[in-house]
Amino acid sequence: MPKPLILVSNDDGITSKGIRVLIEAMCQIGEVIVVAPDSPQSGMGHAITIGNTLRLIETDIFNDLGVIAYKCSGTPADCVKLAKHYVLKDRVPDLVVSGVNHGSNLAISVLYSGTMSAAIEGAIEGFPSIGYSLADFSLKADFSHAIDHIVHIAKEVLEKGLAKNVALNVNIPPKQNQKIRGIKVCRQAKAHWQEEFDQRKDPYGRPYFWLAGNFVNNDKGEDTDVWAVDHNYVSVVPCQYDMTAYHSIAQINDDWDFMTNV
């Protein structure tokens, strides 16, 4: 049986530690091809490049692993699209994985996350897809405790498949003294970022801002991704991309005045 074909991308850029960890893990189970951003793309959400051109250049950065890799000037979603249409052409990946992100992508962060946009783009294209994040923002984060879980989840997806149009958002607790307690399939917590803007002056006296803030979780549920990672479990949230608030449709139809003589 041929080895499964695994496409790897990320949002921290092709030179980040996290993508090398993920590539090494995926090499245990399949043939790996990498198309990843040539620079950090954190917070890019599901951005795509439509008003500008894209570059895609083959790189030997993962030659030591025997892996073909391309760096792309675009966003994580661009990388998956270019991989499908230009790099893979007629080959169909058995799995698309993104990450490992340096930092968690819990709760509403899935909206802002470039890591998850690559995975969701994979799901849109019809491929089983997983975004992996480690809840440690350090550039030199220790991923060693995560690797077996990353491989295990990828194998489960390859073997059992995923529902159509679903991508997994996997978050792994930071390395701690205690071993990871297991895997929990969760819902996205109803938590949010409480922003602050740090206003500064540039050397010419003009103001500029840094977006900063704290993650606030008022969701006390024990079935959420935030709860799982806080309690040293790997969280797995299946994500879909139909944004329709179905519960609202009837309410609006009931409430609104639809007079059409406007």
Added chain:
Amino acid sequence: MPKPLILVSNDDGITSKGIRVLIEAMCQIGEVIVVAPDSPQSGMGHAITIGNTLRLIETDIFNDLGVIAYKCSGTPADCVKLAKHYVLKDRVPDLVVSGVNHGSNLAISVLYSGTMSAAIEGAIEGFPSIGYSLADFSLKADFSHAIDHIVHIAKEVLEKGLAKNVALNVNIPPKQNQKIRGIKVCRQAKAHWQEEFDQRKDPYGRPYFWLAGNFVNNDKGEDTDVWAVDHNYVSVVPCQYDMTAYHSIAQINDDWDFMTNV
């Protein structure tokens, strides 16, 4: 009674025709404050600026309308965050509107849309929010047939409110000989973009790509946004931002091997 306070943003940039149309429309019903990108941000999805600084500069571009406006170097989501925390400070907007986008944001385009990211960011912040798009990509698009509908929908939202965490995605058909037939509350169509990459050579002989493609709708439902706009109705899709695929949770729990001795 004081006039409602309405925050206006967009993704085509503060000098686009569409945002002036929206500001003029909102001036009919409230006090308007504008915080919008200083350059086009189409396709930015829910991107935010976290690895870089932000500029926010007051501009007199809408002085003729008596409207205070700021241009921002960031994304649409950044604009709404900066508006809340820095421009409005203790004032709470009664409504956040974004657009009018030059071009439709139907079906899955809501994921890629900067217009909708401003509206969804408004909903995240707890404000009733609407993204407006005109299904005409021309920079000089005729918005005249849209204005009464834009005002009508904003008034309904101001009067009736919206469910918590819901933003409206409103798409208006292009100007046609026939008058718009009315408003339909819809679900997001299961349609997608079929991409192609147009590969070219730069003057130095190096390859680059343009993302291009066609919108493909295999969803035959008559309750979708695509159907509505195709049949000359204004489509209104209530959107939420919990991406959890709830139907998948039980399935994964049933199917997977959760052995934890990895």
